[in-house]
Amino acid sequence: MPEIFHVTADPAVKVLKADRLIDVVAGTVLQKPVIVIEGTRIAKIGTASSINAQPGVNVVDCGAATLMPGMMDCHIHTMMFNCLTFHNYRVAQWEITPELQQMYGLFHAQLCFDMGFTTLRDLGLNSSRGLLTAHLCGIRDSINAGIFEGPRMLIGGFTTITGSHLDLIQPRAMQRFGFQTADGPWELRKLARQNLLAGCDIVKTCVTGGGGTDKEEPDVRNMTQEELDAVVDEAHAFKKAAAVHCFTPAGQRMALQAGADTIEHMVFNDDEATDAIVAAGVPVTTTLLHRTDHAIETRRAQGTAQFVLNKMKAIQPYCYETFQKMYKAGVKIAMGTDMGFDPEMGSNARELALYVDLGMKPMEAVQVATINSARALKIDKDTGSLEAGKFADIIAIRADPLADIACLQDKRNIVMVMKEGKVFADRREGHHKNVIDARPGEWKKVDFL
Secondary structure: OOOOEEEOOOOOEEEEEOOEEEEOOOOEEEEOEEEEEEOOEEEEEEEOOOEEEOOOOEEEEOOOOEEEEOEEEEEEOOOOOOOOOEOOHHHHHHHOOHHHHHHHHHHHHHHHHHOOEEEEEEOOOOEOOEOOHHHHHHHHHHHHOOOOOOOEEEEEEEOOOOOOOOOOOOOOOOOOOOOOOOOOHHHHHHHHHHHHHHOOOEEEEEOEOOOOOOOOOOOOEOOOHHHHHHHHHHHHHOOOEEEEEOOOHHHHHHHHHHOOOEEEOOOOOOHHHHHHHHHHOOOEEOOOHHHOHHHHHHHHHOOOOHHHHHHHHHHHHHHHHHHHHHHHHOOOEEOOOOEOOOOOOOOOOHHHHHHHHOOOOHHHHHHHHHHHHHHHHOOOOOOOOOOOOOEOOEEEEOOOOOOOHHHHHOHHHEEEEEEOOEEEEEOOOOOOEOOOOOOOOOOOOEOOO
């Protein structure tokens, strides 16, 4: 006879029931699961035959839903100038105060949270008012303090050279504010230390050009090896991670030599660099959603220069090809969308449908967005899968993502969002709790011009 786990009534304990549970570690499905949650963490997972919930226990019954870990977006920019928020990116850059932009950063994070993304790694920004790393850290800290509802957030601080891709996100003619970029190993170390002093969790740097800016090609070197080594070393000296933006195999090799913790973006590839990434075990974030036709049209509507749109379209097939080659080669893949200018905050799960369209199995796509991303962020001891001892970061889906990965894109299907044992969104029958009640199109787009 199996041992019966008895659950007695306790205000700190709740029991979660549903039709099925996706075990992302084993790659299997548990039928009729029962999860016992004590405080913020999972105490026990079993079935009705192995767990006895005695009278008075707080039971959260999700009916025919599928339970899975909260999803993660490992590459997002919540304080950038999103198309759903501002009339166009020029208004965002020049008419919005940092204080208001910070409020929208929180709002954008909550939009993602409401859709089942319980962890976001925000990889920073620059702006006409500076890097605003401290503002991002303020969003994270306010959520952690319980002042606002929101996802778990890990914050990155831009640490890049003058004229890099991440500098050219802003217009060339813009007067730079404060200490935004640096040149040479020691100046870059100082910029990294400034970001760390502001409270960032990750030092974000840039070793090649990119796709979303004009008059700069993706293969332009954005940093010497000596400079990159200094930035990564500085992050590691403070026990923090280093994330390296790079589009090219040459940049990937530089990132590996420096000891990067993650490589950002899948754009160009060659077999030698891909094999080296596999051998090193360094995760690569995908950021495919930012490359879609929908994202390009979103940028067009914002008034983005045609040159930029042409470049985004030109690199699109290379991104898809690189994803397929890296997936087949066994690269550790982390989920990331690069949402900022585009597309819509909260639409993160569209990234997973792209994976499936490009040959990945639905279970693998779910694993990328959960346990694989948690491992990439080095937080898998606490989250990323539904296991005893881990945080109760759980979402309940009305449909089955393994049968239809696109079901994760519809808010009506995300019937419950739980983070650390607390229910933040509850759309089960008879329940009407959202993190954000406003729907796209209902809030005013800011236009001060």
